[in-house]
Amino acid sequence: MDTTQLLKGVLDLAVLAVLDGEDGYGYDVVRRLRAAGLEEVGDASVYGTLRRLYAAGHLTSYVVPSAEGPHRKYYGLNVSGRAQLEMATKTWHGFADTMAALLQTDPEVAA
Template sequence: MDRSQLLKGLLDIIVLRVLDDEDGYGYEILGRLRRAGFDELGDASVYGTLRRLYRAGHLSTYVLPSESGPHRKYYALTEPGRKHLRHMRDAWEDVSAKMRHLLDAPTKG
């Protein structure tokens, strides 16, 4: 399986987690993701995820002026977004623990 396909399935939890600490605008969110090691996530995928999470009510937006160009649209987690992140995190912990157990189990050969 291509790693990028696995990451596409995790984009919601990745983006929500990045915004859980601090609001951010698109380019800045991409920078946080890159610093976290998610270099292979495409810009279009991240921006599309932001729009989808906004439409689903998990994010809100607000606009602030920028000293270095046009106004910036910031994204912030809503309370439903925080709840969704908690549910996704619980699901991740469950699946991750099961995968760790499966991968660490001795193989019969």
């Protein structure tokens, strides 16, 4: 099944959630998301999302040279990012609730 479309607008939230509490660099964020269950997420999508969130002012960024590979660009939530995370979480829950209700309403449950 194609979760691609479901991810739309939610990847931002997922990335923010994953960065909450602990900064991370792109490659690592991808791994965390996959470990969390979003196994089909493309790396380019994550990098793009990080850049977008950074451009929107929700993330701080700093480069850390690595001894075992190329440099790593770390991202972390700032105040705006934390607020965004909270807001997006609420929006998501509201949306999920609406959908849950919609999916329950129709069954020929004889309800």
